[in-house]
Amino acid sequence: MAVDTKERPTATQNPNATAEQESRFQPYRIRTGMFAWMMHRLTGVGLVVYLIIHIWGLKSLSDPETFNALIAKYHSPIFKVGEFALLVAVAYHAMNGLRIVLIDFLGWSPKQKKLFWTLGAVTAVIIAVGGWPSIYALGEWLLGPGSMPTLFL
Amino acid sequence: MAQTNALNWFLHRITGTFLIFMLITHFWVQHYDHQAASVTHEVVTEKNEMPDYPDEAKEGVRARFGPDAEVTPYQVVMQRLADPVYAVLWKGFNILFLIVALHHGFYGLNNVMTDYIRDPMGRLIARTLSWTVALGLLIIGLYSVITAGW
Numbered sequence: 191m192a193v194d195t196k197e198r199p200t201a202t203q204n205p206n207a208t209a210e211q212e213s214r215f216q217p218y219r220i221r222t223g224m225f226a227w228m229m230h231r232l233t234g235v236g237l238v239v240y241l242i243i244h245i246w247g248l249k250s251l252s253d254p255e256t257f258n259a260l261i262a263k264y265h266s267p268i269f270k271v272g273e274f275a276l277l278v279a280v281a282y283h284a285m286n287g288l289r290i291v292l293i294d295f296l297g298w299s300p301k302q303k304k305l306f307w308t309l310g311a312v313t314a315v316i317i318a319v320g321g322w323p324s325i326y327a328l329g330e331w332l333l334g335p336g337s338m339p340t341l342f343l
Numbered sequence: 344m345a346q347t348n349a350l351n352w353f354l355h356r357i358t359g360t361f362l363i364f365m366l367i368t369h370f371w372v373q374h375y376d377h378q379a380a381s382v383t384h385e386v387v388t389e390k391n392e393m394p395d396y397p398d399e400a401k402e403g404v405r406a407r408f409g410p411d412a413e414v415t416p417y418q419v420v421m422q423r424l425a426d427p428v429y430a431v432l433w434k435g436f437n438i439l440f441l442i443v444a445l446h447h448g449f450y451g452l453n454n455v456m457t458d459y460i461r462d463p464m465g466r467l468i469a470r471t472l473s474w475t476v477a478l479g480l481l482i483i484g485l486y487s488v489i490t491a492g493w
Contacts, residue, residue: 234448235452238452246480246483248483248484248487249483249487251487251491254417257417262392262393264382284363287359287363288359290356328386330386
């Protein structure tokens with residue numbers, strides 16, 4: 191598949207450009223698909239880091255005291271922010287991954303833009319609905335009890 | 344080698360699809376289900392302070408561990424993992440989930456590393472190190488899940 195790259199000046203036009211061309215990374219023109227791919231990598235690596243910490247934390251299941259202390263820590267404000275960030279990363283990675291699988295297995299389609307934006311909307315809904323408890327918890331903590339609408343909790 | 348990579352490429356897509364459904368179940372059980380969620384929507388700020396649980400969770404824990412049982416995060420999780428019959432289902436789910444997530448995560452990580460590490464020796468080192476970490480995590484995870492509630 192052809193990759194869209196930025197035009198490079200020829201060596202004769204600009205002698206200083208040669209050093210830049212020896213760089214490992216070719217300057218890409220970032221469009222929607224490329225941005226989606228970059229975010230998929232970024233969230234993917236982030237999720238692996240989270241997975242390592244998460245499984246490491248499971249060791250505490252062998253001791254009730256340690257486990258309770260760990261879960262209490264997960265209820266602190268900073269972890270509620272992290273919880274929301276985790277959901278954003280998971281929702282994005284899952285829906286973009288689903289798009290990749292659909293294209294890989296069902297083939298390229300002229301309707302791929304439609305698929306992209308449909309799954310984008312689904313991702314937004316997942317983040318809004320699934321992330322509401324975290325936002326609610328942070329709101330209650332910041333603005334005082336009873337200040338947030340309960341909605342579907 | 345070439346065949347292994349084709350198989351892993353295929354498995355990456357299968358595990359990814361599986362993970363969508365497993366993660367929905369996992370997130371639902373851990374965060375949203377009123378009886379089983381050990382992480383509720385409560386912010387706790389004081390040290391040693393425990394989150395408060397919905398009535399469904401309190402009833403569930405007391406039905407399982409006796410009327411005087413304390414309703415702590417550990418007890419809420421143990422509703423599922425300490426039950427002799429029901430636990431097999433959840434432990435089985437968690438073990439499958441662990442294997443699928445580790446394969447997906449570390450195969451993906453190796454894809455990324457192969458893109459940026461060009462030296463064959465460097466690639467070999469990165470691959471060996473990352474899969475060693477994965478194996479270590481598999482052992483820790485299996486041990487934690489299997490022995491939980493014993």
